[in-house]
Amino acid sequence: MAYVPDMKPRSTGGSIVKWATSRAVLAPLIAMIAFVVVWEFLVWANGWPDYVMASPSDLPEAYAKYWGLFITYGWQTLWRTVVGLVLAVVVGLLLGMVMGFSRLMRDALYPLLVGFNAIPKATVVPIVALLFVGAHDFNTILIAFMISFFPIAVSVSIGLSTLEPEYRDILRALGASQATIFWKIALPKTLPEFFGALKVAVTLAFIGTNLMEIVSPHGRGLGALFDSGKTNSDYPLMFAVLIALAVLGIVLYYVVVALEKIFAGWADRQPG
Amino acid sequence: MTFPMIKIEGVRHAYKTPSGPLPVLDGLDVTVDEGGFVAVVGPSGCGKSTLTKLIAGLMMPDEGTVMVHGETVTGPRSTVGMAFQNPVMLEWRTILENVMLPLEIVSTKMTKAEQKERANYLLDLVGLTGFGDKRPSELSGGMRQRASLCRAIVHKPDILILDEPFGALDAFTREDLWQTMHKVKDEEPFTGVLITHDLRESIFLADQVVVLSQRPAKTQYVLDVPNTGPRDLDHLYTPEAAEMLNVLRHQIEVAQGRAAA
Numbered sequence: 001m002a003y004v005p006d007m008k009p010r011s012t013g014g015s016i017v018k019w020a021t022s023r024a025v026l027a028p029l030i031a032m033i034a035f036v037v038v039w040e041f042l043v044w045a046n047g048w049p050d051y052v053m054a055s056p057s058d059l060p061e062a063y064a065k066y067w068g069l070f071i072t073y074g075w076q077t078l079w080r081t082v083v084g085l086v087l088a089v090v091v092g093l094l095l096g097m098v099m100g101f102s103r104l105m106r107d108a109l110y111p112l113l114v115g116f117n118a119i120p121k122a123t124v125v126p127i128v129a130l131l132f133v134g135a136h137d138f139n140t141i142l143i144a145f146m147i148s149f150f151p152i153a154v155s156v157s158i159g160l161s162t163l164e165p166e167y168r169d170i171l172r173a174l175g176a177s178q179a180t181i182f183w184k185i186a187l188p189k190t191l192p193e194f195f196g197a198l199k200v201a202v203t204l205a206f207i208g209t210n211l212m213e214i215v216s217p218h219g220r221g222l223g224a225l226f227d228s229g230k231t232n233s234d235y236p237l238m239f240a241v242l243i244a245l246a247v248l249g250i251v252l253y254y255v256v257v258a259l260e261k262i263f264a265g266w267a268d269r270q271p272g
Numbered sequence: 273m274t275f276p277m278i279k280i281e282g283v284r285h286a287y288k289t290p291s292g293p294l295p296v297l298d299g300l301d302v303t304v305d306e307g308g309f310v311a312v313v314g315p316s317g318c319g320k321s322t323l324t325k326l327i328a329g330l331m332m333p334d335e336g337t338v339m340v341h342g343e344t345v346t347g348p349r350s351t352v353g354m355a356f357q358n359p360v361m362l363e364w365r366t367i368l369e370n371v372m373l374p375l376e377i378v379s380t381k382m383t384k385a386e387q388k389e390r391a392n393y394l395l396d397l398v399g400l401t402g403f404g405d406k407r408p409s410e411l412s413g414g415m416r417q418r419a420s421l422c423r424a425i426v427h428k429p430d431i432l433i434l435d436e437p438f439g440a441l442d443a444f445t446r447e448d449l450w451q452t453m454h455k456v457k458d459e460e461p462f463t464g465v466l467i468t469h470d471l472r473e474s475i476f477l478a479d480q481v482v483v484l485s486q487r488p489a490k491t492q493y494v495l496d497v498p499n500t501g502p503r504d505l506d507h508l509y510t511p512e513a514a515e516m517l518n519v520l521r522h523q524i525e526v527a528q529g530r531a532a533a
Contacts, residue, residue, distance in 0.1 A: 164360070166356045166358050166360045167360055169325075169328075169330060169354065170354060170373070170374075170423075171373075171377060172348055173330060173352055173354050174352075174374055174377045174378055175348040175350050175378075176377045180377065184373070185362065189363075191364075264364075266363050266364040266407060266409075267364075
């Protein structure tokens with residue numbers, strides 16, 4: 001197995017108040033409040049009606065009205081995104097390993113991957129929707145996967161192919177197998193790059209899920225809720241969905257950050 | 273009678289490059305007795321690191337023989353320890369876990385507790401007492417190099433290959449580590465091969481200095497250092513040392529083509 005360092009014991013002395021007033025919590029909170037205030041002010045100052053731009057004060061009403069749908073659809077969006085992301089991690093890691101260890105495979109696969117990544121996924125959505133008609137969960141997961149595996153594959157392959165030869169040699173000189181070198185050195189050394197890519201992949205996967213949910217006429221997920229808001233000219237609902245998506249994105253992002261702390265915390269060096 | 277631990281005879285080796293083969297070694301002969309310590313010096317890019325890879329079994333020569341323990345080298349063996357200019361510390365492990373790394377590869381009869389004890393003993397030996405639980409990023413370059421040395425000998429290798437391990441250190445730290453090397457060799461005997469650019473280092477640590485010619489390298493000159501075994505830094509400031517350094521410097525200039533033999 002990959003080497004998992006012990007988590008450093010955290011001090012449990014601080015109270016919840018101390019946490020809530022720490023810079024890590026206050027700084028983003030203040031930034032968010034400022035964002036909402038500026039948004040509200042812009043809508044008010046320009047006198048924009050709802051159908052041009054909803055204001056933050058319109059949103060609580062939309063959430064109150066549809067909270068049941070937000071919960072069920074939000075869950076659908078979330079689990080399909082996570083499954084797509086897990087697939088992207090597995091396939092991205094495998095592709096990255098193949099390309100990282102074999103020059104031939106790197107030369108062979110790179111143009112194909114870049115070309116594939118260059119295709120706008122919005123154009124793939126109807127193709128997939130027709131290809132697997134009715135398999136809505138599968139289609140959504142597939143798009144989420146397709147849009148997010150690329151950065152993972154690239155970062156892992158670069159991490160592995162740029163491993164300094166000495167790192168290999170200290171184990172190779174002892175007669176260690178390629179697999180041992182991979183588990184003990186190459187993989188852990190690539191983890192910081194991997195998590196960097198995973199942070200990008202998280203937000204991409206959400207985009208993929210929603211592309212499918214909006215286009216595909218099956219009425220599931222937050223994307224479908226957005227679409228129904230559009231159909232019914234319920235503009236506050238549309239904006240409420242966007243904010244809900246942003247919140248889900250932030251939650252998943254911080255899950256990745258927490259995983260990064262556990263598995264690649266060693267790479268974190270506090271600047272100054 | 274001393275027995276040759278490493279015997280390299282008539283080795284030729286070339287690297288394949290897009291513009292044809294690049295010969296790096298051509299007629300290399302080096303013999304290291306059991307328990308001996310040979311320093312290899314020569315102009316940069318003359319194939320010194322290639323020599324370490326041949327001894328470690330990471331590469332096979334195109335021609336000639338590399339023998340260790342009287343047997344032709346056919347691949348990596350766990351009886352070799354290596355340290356490089358880059359200390360190659362695994363940043364996600366503590367210093368102690370870094371030192372114990374080879375024991376996870378090489379099968380030893382040591383229990384986990386014994387392995388830990390041995391690693392701690394080596395850290396004490398090189399002056400890193402109490403640093404076992406630190407991460408490599410918390411240590412200075414010299415300290416990381418000391419830890420790297422511990423890792424190279426933790427599995428009790430017969431042969432220790434040092435590829436410019438002190439090259440990136442400042443002068444005082446380097447001299448400190450030279451003395452540590454003598455202490456280590458005294459406590460943990462090994463047959464040593466040291467690649468270096470530092471002539472003072474070569475005569476301070478080794479009992480034989482081999483000068484290689486420019487690429488493709490062959491053995492150009494062999495100097496026997498008269499007083500072997502542990503020595504202190506005063507040794508470097510004797511007339512004998514000055515004489516040896518002069519001879520070696522001249523040989524390097526010959527190798528570079530800047531002086532006539």
